[in-house]
Amino acid sequence: MFTEEKKKNTNYGSVFVYCFSCFVLVVGVVRFAKPYYNLQNLMETEAVIEERLLDMGKSGLLPCELRSSVPARNHHKLSQTVSEETRTRPPLSYCMQFESFSNLTNMVKNNGGKYESRPFSAGGYNWTLLIYPNANKPEGKNSYISLYVKIDNSSLITYQNEVYAWIKFLTYKSDKDTYYEFHATEAQRFHLFKQQYGVLEFRPIGYYTTTGYGYLFNGEQCAFGVDIVVSKPSAWEDASYEENIRDPILEWRITKFSAGDQVSYTSDTFSSGGRNWILKVYPNGVGSATGNSLSLYLLSASNQKGYVKAKFRVINQTPANNVEKQVEGWPNAQENGWGVDKLIPLADLKDTSKGFLVKDTVRFEVEILAFSRTDSISN
């Protein structure tokens, strides 16, 4: 008996919980359905539906009927040109907070229905953010808040004729501590004949005149913002292959060669083909050449990389006996530019009878045959 009664009680309890859930569900549906009904004539703004779906999904109150009543195509259509998101990052460029939405509505009455922010700078230009909080807007539906950005036209006149910028409009949702974001996927073009860009139907005004949607906080406060990312023209380089170099031969002589006690020597700067070069010699070699051959390198004075074709020579007193090696390609020695590790065996160089070391002097020549030139152009 006792157990049975307890069971019965439990059943009553479940029934009660069940009915209460129904009540909550109905209240929920009514609560969310009301604005839905009010805004039915604005169905093309998929955002409205999207967002409430999200709200109800999270609160566990998503009724099947409402879900099925949302045509799927709306979402698809929307994602092609504009995108809506929820994010936690505050506006990048500017944010405006209003003490009271109803007072904002009053404030704009003598200003063509708009509130214009103070100028702010973004991407090297000055901008203002414009809010149309009520009916007196230039065109379009009256039940929406419109947001615009306007570029300071003096920048357009002074600097260049057009500016491309990605614009994202935002409003704060306090219930989730996030921002609702609306943006077109393409960058917008601003020029003298189009100094502002905006979204006419940003959010329904009802979201700000009634509490419960999360757009009002601390009483009647609300916040709007914008991200402006200006698209800068990209830097580019113009590459060319230079041949028939002007002043192609760099001549360098090292005197008192046998007295040298340094690992390496660098020349003064040479100019060849409109570019500055430096020669560097390791009298006793470097790397695998150390101790057996002399190494000679050509360096770009301005540390440019790229392709070089050059002949490296050690001059003999009998020109027919010059030692010559050709190098072609990108820098083949990280610190030393282009060059030859084993240009001439030290035994040959130091043997005065071979004709390279004359009066304790060695003469080098580097003949530049070609190189790639890149001019970088940045805006």
Ligand SMILES: *[C@@H]1O[C@H](CO)[C@@H](O)[C@H](O)[C@H]1NC(C)=O
């Ligand atoms: C709105 O303006 C009225 C009158 O100007 C003022 O009394 C009231 O405090 C304001 N409301 C808020 C929330 O700032």
Ligand SMILES: *[C@@H]1O[C@H](CO)[C@@H](O)[C@H](O)[C@H]1NC(C)=O
């Ligand atoms: C932006 O405004 C400031 C202050 O008015 C001005 O000094 C500055 O030159 C402006 N910048 C541009 C790019 O117009």
Ligand SMILES: *[C@@H]1O[C@H](CO)[C@@H](O)[C@H](O)[C@H]1NC(C)=O
């Ligand atoms: C530039 O902007 C100012 C202020 O918005 C406006 O009065 C003026 O007519 C504009 N000038 C041009 C050339 O568009």
